[in-house]
Amino acid sequence: MTALGELIEIDDRTALVLGQGLHLERDQPDVANALVHRVGDTLVIVDTGVTESFRTALREATGRVGPWSRALLLTTHGHPDHVGNNDLADELGVPVEHYVPAPDIDQMLDPAQYWVQSFHRIAGLSPLPAPSALAGKMLALFQPMRPFGVTTRAYEERPLEPIRIGSLRFAGWTFADGAVRVLRSQGHCAGHVIVHLRDCGVLHLSDEGNGPCGAMIDADQLKIQTVLGAACRLFEEKEATLLTDGHTFALRRGSDAVAYLDGLLDQATALQAAALGVIGESRQVRPSAFATGYAKAFAELEVGGANPNAMFTAMVAVNQLRELGLRPESPTADDGPWSRPALRNPGPADPGTRAGSDGPG
Known part of the structure; x- marks a missing residue:
């Protein structure tokens, strides 16, 4: 059993700060895991979770990875459990860069609208409160909510880079002379990114590994499954050696990481078959x-x-x-x-189907 803010030391300059699960009935928000890493004189923080107690644990973790004189804060996506303490960047006392995904900025500015839309889709499917009431109840748990700092800007303000890792090609952004790679994934939600820390071999999936299928209104199932497959390849080629994510409180190494990722892909296909049934x-x-x-x-x-x-x-x-x-x-x-929509061939009166017509050119 893990406790909020517990630390898993990966090496002398890298640590995973553990969050907690969501329990609406106990008024307990979920808090995403955060990564703390040092490369040279730069402190790298991946996500900041939420709640004051997690903020304290995260701040303490920054002192466990060695001396640093600059900081880089990377937000993987805009959901409340990942961004609540982002203004921590303003308190570090050193030059700081903070990046967030541009497609998620709207939901960070107005999370209520995002979650009301999400819950409207399931109105009548389960004995839950009305969408606006459910969104209000849930978001009230994620306090204080400070998703922006003085230096916050979008990743997309930087030129997109082609990034090659082993045999795989990604698009994203690199930092610290390539030691930190932010890779676009956009499966769990519209702006999602994953992070590869070259020197310690950590691949942080954040919420792309939440399960075999995405739940969010802007989730993309194909992208989730593509990312899981690409992550498998990185481990098979030993370009990554440790798998972390936003909500399972464990480190997975080498073949164990591959087995875990393959299991998620197997579940995705099994669930689709079950859905057809x-x-x-x-x-x-x-x-x-x-x-x-x-x-x-x-x-x-x-x-x-x-x-x-x-x-x-x-x-x-x-x-x-x-x-x-x-x-x-x-x-x-x-x-x-x-x-399913009814399928039919175009009738003879439809444009482009008359005899001798080549259709649209």
Whole structure:
């Protein structure tokens, strides 16, 4: 059992500061793990979590990695459990650079809007409060919320770089003469990045490794699974030796990391097969019925994820419906039926289909 703010020392200049899980019924916010690393005279902090107690632990960890005279704060994405203490950058007393993903700035400025939209998708799928009430209740847990500092700017203000690691090619940004690599991933949410620390071999997936399928309104299942596959290759080629993430409180090394990542990919394919089984031969399903069957598949397949609960399972279920090509028949009904669009060939009166027509050129 881990405690909030507990430290896992990776080496004499790198440490993982552990967060905690989400428990809405106990009014406990989830707090993301943070990485602290020193390269030369530069302190690197990856994410800052949330809550005053985690802030204190993170600040203490910065003193455990050796002397530094500059600082670099990297935000992996804009969710509250990762950004609440970002103004810590203003208190370090040294020149600081702080970067956040541009696609996530809107949700950092107005998290309520982002989460209300997210929860609207699952209205009627589970016995949860109304979307605005649920968003308010959840966000009230993540206090104080200080996602910006004086030096905050977007990664995208820097030129995008081609980054080669082993046989793989990424796009992103490098710091500290290439010792710190920020790689665009954008699966868990629209702006997500992952971080590779070259000198200590750490690959930090942040929330791309939360589970086999993404829950967020702006999640991209293909990108999540592509990132997991690329991470496997980095470990197989020994370009990375230690896997960390935002919400599992462990270090995974070498072949153990590969087995873990392969397991997530296997779960993704198994869940899609289970989802097809829930839908069956019908071309129509109500999200509440699908979510119930999908949650049962989660349990039977022993799929966990970072924060297993009914709310996130319902959010994943809606994403899975869309992934399988179903769409709501009514945009306003909370639990109206979803179905696949009817497929047809264009009729003879449709543009570009008359005899002798070459169609659009």
